[in-house]
Amino acid sequence: MIKIVRPRLPSELESSLLKLTEELAKTAVPARGEHAQRMWKRDTVRRDVYQPVRDALVRMAPGIDCCMYCGNQLADTVDHYVPKARCALRTFYWPNLLLACSTCNTRFKGDKHESDGLLGSLLIDPTREDPFDHLDLRLKSGVYRAVGGSKKGTWTIEVCGLNKERRPWARAKAWANIGGHLRAWARARNDQDERGMSFAEHCIREQPFADVYHAALRQADSEHAERIFADTDPGTLDLLRDVELRAALQA
Ligand SMILES: [Zn+2]
Structure with a gap:
């Protein structure tokens, strides 16, 4: 996991995201989560919002479309840093969107989310902080360790499965x-x-x-x-x- 710079989106795409967020804000809370899920899958949203957002994330990503969590290449899904199921209002919020591989996004992270009163979300956001402040990579073994027992480092390794499998x-x-x-x-x-x-x-x-x-x-x-x-x-x-x-x- 490495630090990534998040640029501003073109203003047209930015206002499309804002309109979708306003639509969600008008939906009463009990139904908002399901409404967000439906909106995310809407054909027009896939074409006019999801695709250009994914393209913008691909341009931000290092290497050949590297996953912003595990670093492997050819990541092709838009991940919600705070899952839609936890905060529907952030479904179309640009700072909440990251490029992720399906292994990190669907298989390991899913809807899991942990926060701490002092630190906020325990998942490292590579667009807001330097992951190496919390994570130490042992080059020879390829294993990640949390720096000084960092809570954020520990949770990120666990929730993204950074040391799992191969x-x-x-x-x-x-x-x-x-x-x-x-x-x-x-x-x-x-x-x-x-x-x-x-x-x-x-x-x-x-x-x-x-x-x-x-x-x-x-x-x-x-x-x-x-x-x-x-x-x-x-x-x-x-x-x-x-x-x-x-x-x-x-x-
Ligand atoms: Zn990944």
């Missing part, structure tokens, strides 16, 4: 692939091969599980970097700290 394995594999691309980038630079450098940068940025290279860049910058990267190939940490490479990967 997800840690896939992240560990992504990290191994990134190592190969880092070495290829260094060779290309030594050979003054700009195309080779660009290709290696592209391969790292377009990897599934975009969170892995973001975690590596962040950890390379931390005070514990020497310990974290002690058992990686020699030169890996220096490359992750290389100003030229960091600029290309964070562009």
Whole structure:
């Protein structure tokens, strides 16, 4: 999970969402939830609102349409950060909408929602906060841990199934692939091969599980970097700290 910048929507789409929210606000509370579900599936809403919102989310997402929760590619559903079933009025509220894969959206998260009086929702919102303030990714194992027992980190790992099934394995594999691309980038630079450098940068940025290279860049910058990267190939940490490479990967 990585930080994502949420832009404003085109004004026409913004006002379509507002009109749908106003329609919902006029519906009495006991019926509002069901009405929201029906509106969400309305043909005109699917065509004129859902599709352009999904397109806007795809443009926001890193890599090839990476899920904003698990980071895997080709996410294709619009998820409600606070589920419709919990707050129908946020069904068409742009800041409540994220791009998610169906595994996170339907299989793991569903209508689950937890909040805390002090912290608010316990699910990390990657468009409002930096997930790495709450989540630590162990690069070698691909397993997420909550930073300092963070409640938000713990709940997010649980509700999105971040450590379930083959997800840690896939992240560990992504990290191994990134190592190969880092070495290829260094060779290309030594050979003054700009195309080779660009290709290696592209391969790292377009990897599934975009969170892995973001975690590596962040950890390379931390005070514990020497310990974290002690058992990686020699030169890996220096490359992750290389100003030229960091600029290309964070562009
Ligand atoms: Zn996902």
